[in-house]
Amino acid sequence: MATRTAQPSLRLLKPFLRPAVWPMVGGFVSGLGYALMSGVGLPAMLKTVMPVFFGREEEASPQVVAAAKALFGEDYAAKLLLVACLGMPAVMLLRGLCALMNRYLLNLAGFRFLDGLRRAVFARLQELPLEFYQRHKAGDLVSRLVTDAQQLKHLVTALSEDLIKQPLLLLAALGFLIYTSITERSALFTLIALLSVPVCVIPIRAATTRLLRRARALAYQSGELAAAVTETVQAPLEIQADNLQSRQQERFDQQLRVLLRLSMKAVKYESIVAPIIEFIATVGFMIGLYFGVKSGIDFATFSALGVALYLSYEPIKALGSIQAKIRSAQGSFERLAAILTAPDTVPDPPRPKPVPAGRQPIRFEQVRFRYPTQALDTPAALSDVDVEIAPGETVALVGPSGAGKTTFALLVPRFYDPTEGRVTYGGIDLRELTKADLRRQIAIVPQNPALFHATIAENIRVSRPDASDADVIEAARRAYIHDFIQSLPAGYDTMVGERGASLSGGQRQRIAVARAFLKNAPVLILDEATSALDSESEAMVQEALKQLVQGRTTIMIAHRFSSLTLANRILVFEQGRITGDGPPETLRRTHATYRRMQELQQLA
Numbered sequence: 001m002a003t004r005t006a007q008p009s010l011r012l013l014k015p016f017l018r019p020a021v022w023p024m025v026g027g028f029v030s031g032l033g034y035a036l037m038s039g040v041g042l043p044a045m046l047k048t049v050m051p052v053f054f055g056r057e058e059e060a061s062p063q064v065v066a067a068a069k070a071l072f073g074e075d076y077a078a079k080l081l082l083v084a085c086l087g088m089p090a091v092m093l094l095r096g097l098c099a100l101m102n103r104y105l106l107n108l109a110g111f112r113f114l115d116g117l118r119r120a121v122f123a124r125l126q127e128l129p130l131e132f133y134q135r136h137k138a139g140d141l142v143s144r145l146v147t148d149a150q151q152l153k154h155l156v157t158a159l160s161e162d163l164i165k166q167p168l169l170l171l172a173a174l175g176f177l178i179y180t181s182i183t184e185r186s187a188l189f190t191l192i193a194l195l196s197v198p199v200c201v202i203p204i205r206a207a208t209t210r211l212l213r214r215a216r217a218l219a220y221q222s223g224e225l226a227a228a229v230t231e232t233v234q235a236p237l238e239i240q241a242d243n244l245q246s247r248q249q250e251r252f253d254q255q256l257r258v259l260l261r262l263s264m265k266a267v268k269y270e271s272i273v274a275p276i277i278e279f280i281a282t283v284g285f286m287i288g289l290y291f292g293v294k295s296g297i298d299f300a301t302f303s304a305l306g307v308a309l310y311l312s313y314e315p316i317k318a319l320g321s322i323q324a325k326i327r328s329a330q331g332s333f334e335r336l337a338a339i340l341t342a343p344d345t346v347p348d349p350p351r352p353k354p355v356p357a358g359r360q361p362i363r364f365e366q367v368r369f370r371y372p373t374q375a376l377d378t379p380a381a382l383s384d385v386d387v388e389i390a391p392g393e394t395v396a397l398v399g400p401s402g403a404g405k406t407t408f409a410l411l412v413p414r415f416y417d418p419t420e421g422r423v424t425y426g427g428i429d430l431r432e433l434t435k436a437d438l439r440r441q442i443a444i445v446p447q448n449p450a451l452f453h454a455t456i457a458e459n460i461r462v463s464r465p466d467a468s469d470a471d472v473i474e475a476a477r478r479a480y481i482h483d484f485i486q487s488l489p490a491g492y493d494t495m496v497g498e499r500g501a502s503l504s505g506g507q508r509q510r511i512a513v514a515r516a517f518l519k520n521a522p523v524l525i526l527d528e529a530t531s532a533l534d535s536e537s538e539a540m541v542q543e544a545l546k547q548l549v550q551g552r553t554t555i556m557i558a559h560r561f562s563s564l565t566l567a568n569r570i571l572v573f574e575q576g577r578i579t580g581d582g583p584p585e586t587l588r589r590t591h592a593t594y595r596r597m598q599e600l601q602q603l604a
């Protein structure tokens with residue numbers, strides 16, 4: 001390998017190739033049939049049978065003539081013509097069938113491979129922790145799954161087409177060359193001409209090394225382009241409100257320009273291989289011819305050798321371009337492998353403990369947490385956090401933005417593991433539980449709940465897929481969203497747009513609350529919406545939350561002081577530390593920051 005960067009092992013692809021093996025073999029066999037019928041069958045027919053019809057029996061194959069005479073008697077020519085005229089279309093039909101099978105089966109192999117690969121990458125994506133998603137842009141990940149996987153599929157199809165056929169052709173041609181030059185004493189000519197073959201390797205290597213670099217950049221750039229598109233289509237409001245169209249367009253154009261430049265470079269390196277090989281081969285051939293003629297080679301031998309040489313350059317050219325194709329696909333392979341081999345930073349334990357049933361205390365023990373991407377000169381997102389949240393408590397997290405509230409809440413469902421210290425649930429370190437088990441105990445109402453492209457009922461049911469219709473309606477009722485749903489044209493069967501565009505912020509939040517009611521988990525994490533809801537929605541959300549927190553252990557990231565009425569305990573966060581802990585009334589008296597924040601809010 002020309003580059004020394006750590007390269008993911010191709011073995012990663014093996015499981016996806018397995019279901020493609022049989023179609024590949026079938027494709028190879030039918031390809032061989034096609035090649036024999038066109039490469040050998042047609043010329044053989046021309047040479048052995050055709051002369052009979054034109055009265056040149058002596059040029060036809062004696063075996064064919066003898067067989068025809070035995071079958072049809074002395075007057076065989078007319079009947080043989082009939083057989084040939086009927087037989088030829090039949091051969092063509094068979095040949096066409098082989099060609100069809102060949103294409104069909106090789107594509108089947110390619111698509112099976114693509115299918116398995118995409119499924120594995122998608123599955124892996126769903127397992128990967130939040131941290132992974134913060135490092136990668138959504139559009140870029142989509143582009144890997146769609147475009148890069150497609151690139152690899154093309155390679156598999158091309159490889160199964162060429163990697164078997166071309167070496168066979170090369171071996172056959174070389175065999176003929178060697179045989180002839182030994183028997184006909186024209187070894188010198190062949191030797192010189194063939195010396196050009198190893199010389200061809202030099203430009204192939206040089207071009208494909210450059211190609212690999214371009215391929216990496218190209219795959220990266222395709223991801224960037226997809227990311228730019230995703231960003232734009234996800235934010236029509238911001239873009240149109242601030243008249244950012246021309247700015248976005250300019251950025252997109254810029255990305256396209258880079259992509260075009262890289263694509264053309266890749267095309268250049270991909271196409272440069274064949275002409276260079278042709279040139280070197282011609283030079284070698286001509287030098288061979290020069291010395292061949294000088295040493296008295298005869299014309300018949302020369303033309304036979306010439307054809308055989310020509311036939312062996314063809315596969316070399318093809319193998320050179322396969323090499324180029326492999327390089328092109330390598331960038332894509334690396335990008336997919338990066339997903340397949342991305343480390344799970346919050347892995348499940350090998351021997352997980354069962355989650356203790358019922359309501360359990362949650363303890364943070366000397367927890368310190370720093371985001372891997374966080375700048376080193378900033379304070380850790382959490383330091384010296386040591387608290388216990390008793391079962392059934394409703395704890396509100398308050399503090400300035402960036403103080404660590406969200407981070408604290410995210411450690412409970414184990415979206416991250418503490419850098420130091422530990423978090424326990426019912427006395428068990430969260431790292432000893434599986435994430436799935438743990439998360440069954442926790443309902444999360446996020447700030448900006450995502451809705452799926454499905455009906456309202458299905459959107460509520462996500463938190464408990466086996467819930468009955470009655471349960472869904474009950475949950476919606478308790479979340480104060482039932483009446484609204486009833487007023488929709490198709491009620492609970494109304495489809496929700498992607499990202500829930502047709503529901504208001506307050507309605508989306510209440511759908512999330514309904515999900516939490518349905519899940520009926522002992523622990524609740526509430527991330528309050530920062531943007532104020534309209535007062536009616538606000539009142540309903542507050543009322544629903546009041547009921548939701550009943551009997552559960554609740555951690556609430558509070559952005560508005562109005563919601564603190566729900567809490568019986570407050571944790572004040574400042575720069576990643578908990579600086580105040582107690583009931584609201586006490587803190588009002590004793591905690592200066594808390595009091596100041598409250599006054600500011602009341603003024604607003």
Ligand code: ADP
Pocket residue numbers: 134371372373374378380381399400401402403404405406407408573
């Ligand atoms: P809050 O919820 O109180 O506003 P956060 O918990 O979101 O605060 O953030 C705490 C600190 O961690 C901040 O300094 C923030 O910049 C940093 N931070 C939050 N999320 C990330 C992240 N994904 N990567 C790097 N730093 C982060």
